[in-house]
Amino acid sequence: MLGENRITLKHGAGGTAMVELIEDVFAASYGDLNAPRDDSARVDVSGPLAFTTDSFVVDPIFFPGGDIGRLAVAGTVNDLLATGAKPIALSASFIIEEGFPVNDLITIARSMEETAQEANVQIVTGDTKVVARGSADKVFISTSGIGVILRNGISGAAAKPGDVIILTGSIGDHGAAVMLAREKLLDAETVKSDTAPLTDIVLNLIEAGCEIHSMRDPTRGGIGAALNEIAKQSDVGMVLDERAIAVKPPVAAACEALGIDPLYVANEGKMIIIVSAADAERSLDIIKRQRYGYDASIVGRITSNHPGQVRIKTSIGTTRIVPPPSGELLPRIC
C-alpha cells in the first residue's frame, strides 16, 4: 500500500510514518527482523578493523547494469576489500527528496540486500532524512562499512619494483554506462555498468596466501588515477601494456565519440591487484575462476625507474606517460 505513494516530509519526521517507512521498506528488504530497534547495532568482531565511508549521488539513479543501491553497497565493500579486510557490516543513510516514489525506494533497498548477500555482508544500521523538493536530487545514499583485516600490510605504499599489476577485467564500463544513460547518447543499453562486490576475488586470493602488496578500487578517475596514486605512495614507476588492458568495443566507441580516454573512466566492479612476480600467474588463475574476474589480465609491471610516474606502451608500440587526471571530463566538439 505504501508502495503506491510518494515520500513526503512526514516520512522523515520521526513519527509513525517514519517507523512505517523503515519497517516496510528497509527492515523488510535487508534488516534483521528480530534485531532490537535500538540506537546502535551490536557487531561482534575480533582483530584489527578496517573502517570506510562513501557517499553516492549518481544520476541517473537507475542505469544499465545497476542502480544507486547496488553501487552504495559494492562501493563500500570494495573499499574494505582493497585494504585486505573481510567486510562484516555496513550502515546505510538515505537523504530522500520529497516526492520520491516509495516504489523506487523499495527497488533500491532490495537491490542493496541482493548485493549485500552477494558480498556476504550485513546492513545493520541506517538513517533516513527527507528534505524539501529541490533540496536534494531524488535520493542520496551514504554507506559506511567495517571489516576485519585478514592480511596486514596491504597498502598503496607497498608496491615494489618487480611486482606485477593485475586488473580484474575491462575498464570504463561504469562511467561510460552512466554518461550514456545521462545524456541519452548512442544506444545506451549496449553499455552496462560493471557495479559488483569483489569479495570472492579478494578473499580467495588472501586465503590462497598470494603475496598481495597493493590493491585499489579504480572508481572516479579510472585506473589512470588509481595507478598514479600507488606510484606516488610507493615511490615506484609503472609500465603498462595498452594491449593487455581490456576495453569492451561499445565502451571504446562511446569514449571515442565523447573524446575521453577510457583509462580515466570510472569502474565500480574492478580491482587493481599488485602482487609479487612469483605469485602473478597463480593469482591470475584464481581471479579468472571467480564470477567477476573471468576477464582479468596482467596489465603491467612495477619498476624502480621513473619513480612516481606511470608509463604505457601504446597499441602501436610507442611509449607515453599516463599522467594523473586533472579535471572535469568534457565532451569534445568536432
Add this chain to the structure above:
Amino acid sequence: MRLSDEFRDESLVQQVASRLRTYEGISATIMEVCGTHTMSAARFGISSLLPDGITLISGPGCPVCVTDQRDIDAFLAIGQSADIILCTFGDMVRVPGSYTSLEKLRAEGADVRVVYSPTDAVNIAVGNPSKKVTFFGVGFETTAPATAVAIRTAREADLHNFYVYSCHKTMPPALRALLASGETAVSGLLLPGHVSTIIGTRAYEFIPQEFGMPCAVAGFEPLDMLLGIEAILSQIVEENPRVENTYRRAVKEQPNEHARELIEDVFVAADCAWRGIGVIPGSGLEIAPKYWAFDAKKRFSELVGSANPVSNSSCRCGDVLRGAIRPNECALFGRACTPLTPVGPCMVSSEGACAAAYKYGGPPTKNAR
C-alpha cells in the same frame, strides 16, 4: 570500432615508421593543423616514431582555441539578459573570458547547458517557450552545417526564442593568412581530415600552387597520421609540392554538396577575428540576412556591443595557435596555467595544444622506437 583497429595495428605502424626512417637527416617541421591531430599525436606518441630531424607543431585547428576573446566576452554578456538559457559545446564551459566564464556564470545561477548538437539547443527552445535560448556556434566547416540545420529547423518550427551567436570559421582563409605572414617556419601541412570531408581536397590547391608548400590530408588514427607525414616528406624530397589525399576512405576531391548548400543558404562569408592571428578576410560565417531573426548578435546587439575584452598579456595561446611556439615555451604553462586553472583556451579544450601537451606530459620518450 572495428573500423579503427587496423589503423592502430602495431606491425603496420612499425612498417611505415621504418619507411619514415629513410628520411633521417632531413630537417622538417610539419604543422598538424587540426586539434584532433594534436591530441592523437600526443596520445599515441607519434613523434617518437619520427626521425630526429622531423618535428610536429600544432596549428590553428582547435575551434574553441581560436575563438576571439571579444566573442567569448560577448556571449558571456548575453548571459546577463533576463530569461536566458545559454547553450554551448562542453569544451567552451571553462574557457576564461576577460571577467568570467560560463562555468562561473553557471555557479552564480545562470542557466548554462552543455549540448552535443545544435539541434539539442533547438529542442531546449521548444521545451522552454518563455526563455530565450542562445547557442554558441563554434567550429569549422564540420560543425557549421549542423548549426545551419538547427537554424532552418527553428524557422520551420516558427520558433521565436532561439538564437545563434555564430563564431563559425572556415579553414582555407586561415591557412592562407598563416602562410602569407611568413612568420611560421613550417615545411609542410598535415591537413584536417574532418574539415576535408566537407570542403574536399580541391580547396587546398592554393597551398602548393601559391606557396610551394607540401601538404597532405590525413585521418586521425596513428597509421593515418604516419601516412600523411610520409606523403609530405616525399614531396619535400622530390621538391614536388601538391595536395595529397591519404584519407581516401572519408575525403573526396569535391566538397560535400549537401553541407555546402546548407552553409551557403544560412551563412555569408565575413571578415573574422581569430585569437592569435587577428582579423582574416572572409574567414567567418555570419548568419545570412534572411535568418537574422535567429542571429544573437542582432537580437542582443547592445549586450554584444558592451563586450570590452582585456587580454592576459602573459598568455601565449596566440603564439601557440600560429605555430610560433610550443606550449612548454609559454611561461605560464604548467605553472599558473593548468587544466584546473586555465589561463587560455588552449589549456581547456580537449583539442587544445597546451591541454594535449599537459595531459600527455610533453613529448613522449623516444626509447620505445
